[in-house]
Amino acid sequence: MDAATAVKGEDMAKIMKTYRLSEMAVHVIDSRDTIKYPTANEFVESAIIAADGDHLADPEMAALLNEIRKLCREIIELKQMLEGAGRNREYGSTTEGKSGMKSDYPLPEI
Numbered sequence: 001m002d003a004a005t006a007v008k009g010e011d012m013a014k015i016m017k018t019y020r021l022s023e024m025a026v027h028v029i030d031s032r033d034t035i036k037y038p039t040a041n042e043f044v045e046s047a048i049i050a051a052d053g054d055h056l057a058d059p060e061m062a063a064l065l066n067e068i069r070k071l072c073r074e075i076i077e078l079k080q081m082l083e084g085a086g087r088n089r090e091y092g093s094t095t096e097g098k099s100g101m102k103s104d105y106p107l108p109e110i
Helices: 003-008 023-030 040-057 059-090
Strands: none
Touching: 023 040
């Protein structure tokens, strides 16, 4: 099975599950293009698979996702620095920086 087949959902093992849907969701399923999607299962499966890859297909969204990940890493690093500075302050081994805060790590001026 090639990648295109896997993405389309063809030749994949089918399992039976039951989901509770809102009336609006059922209405959308019932209003589907029955020529393109003869069964409700084909319509729902196609919509789910398309939605799963949408956020990665848009280059702008992918760039935003990368930027968010970068910012999260930076926040974690800053938290670790502040926690370390707080621990050192408890033990009396601190220095005072330009910002007036006592810390072992100089914080960037804002």
